[in-house]
Amino acid sequence: MEIQGSVALVTGANRGIGKAFAQALLAHGAAKVYAGAREPETVRDPGLVPLRLDVTDEEQVAAVARAADDVGIVVNNAGIAGGPSLLEGSFDGARREMEVNYFGTWAVSRAFAPVLAAHGGGALVNMLSVASWVANRRLPSYAASKSLSGR
Numbered sequence: 001m002e003i004q005g006s007v008a009l010v011t012g013a014n015r016g017i018g019k020a021f022a023q024a025l026l027a028h029g030a031a032k033v034y035a036g037a038r039e040p041e042t043v044r045d046p047g048l049v050p051l052r053l054d055v056t057d058e059e060q061v062a063a064v065a066r067a068a069d070d071v072g073i074v075v076n077n078a079g080i081a082g083g084p085s086l087l088e089g090s091f092d093g094a095r096r097e098m099e100v101n102y103f104g105t106w107a108v109s110r111a112f113a114p115v116l117a118a119h120g121g122g123a124l125v126n127m128l129s130v131a132s133w134v135a136n137r138r139l140p141s142y143a144a145s146k147s148l149s150g151r
C-alpha cells in the first residue's frame with residue numbers, strides 16, 4: 001500500500017484511533033485525507049477534509065462515496081463497544097454493535113469497492129479486534145460484530 005501521494009478516507013476520524021490513523025496518513029505523505037465523522041465540526045485538524053458520515057446511514061454512506069470518488073485507501077475504523085455479557089444485560093447494545101461494526105463496515109466497504117477498483121484496486125483496511133478470535137463471555141456481541149473479513 002503506497003501512502004505517499006495517496007487519497008484516503010478514515011471513518012470515525014474525529015477522535016481515538018481514527019484520528020491517529022488520519023494524522024499518520026498525512027504524516028506519511030498522503031495528498032488528501034477525508035475524515036468521516038458523525039459530527040464533522042468535531043474534526044479540528046485543518047489538514048483533514050471533514051465529511052459527514054454515520055456508517056449506519058445508507059444515504060450518508062452513498063453520498064460520501066460520491067463525494068470522495070478519488071479515494072484509493074479506505075480505513076474502516078468507526079466502531080463501538082457496549083454490548084451485554086453472555087448471560088446478563090439488554091440485547092440493545094448488541095444490536096447497536098452489529099449495526100455499526102458489522103453492517104456499517106460492510107456498507108462502507110461495498111460503497112467504496114467501485115471507487116477503489118477505479119483506482120487500480122487500492123486498499124481497504126478494516127479495524128477489527130483480537131476479540132473476534134477468542135471466546136469471551138464478557139464481549140460476545142462485540143466479538144461477533146468484529147468477525148468481518150474481505151477474504
Ligand SMILES: NC(=O)c1ccc[n+]([C@@H]2O[C@H](COP(=O)([O-])OP(=O)(O)OC[C@H]3O[C@@H](n4cnc5c(N)ncnc54)[C@H](OP(=O)(O)O)[C@@H]3O)[C@@H](O)[C@H]2O)c1
Binds near residue numbers: 015038055077127129
Ligand atoms: N481501543 C482499543 O483497544 C481497540 C482495540 C481493538 C479494536 N478497536 C477498534 O478500533 C476502532 C477505534 O477504536 P477507539 O478506541 O478509537 O474508539 P473510540 O475512541 O470510541 O472512537 C470511536 C470512533 O467511532 C466513531 N463512531 C461510532 N459510531 C459511529 C457511527 N455510527 N458512524 C460513524 N462513526 C461512528 C466515533 O464517533 P463519535 O465521536 O461520533 O462517537 C469515534 O470517532 C473501533 O472500531 C474499535 O472497535 C479498538
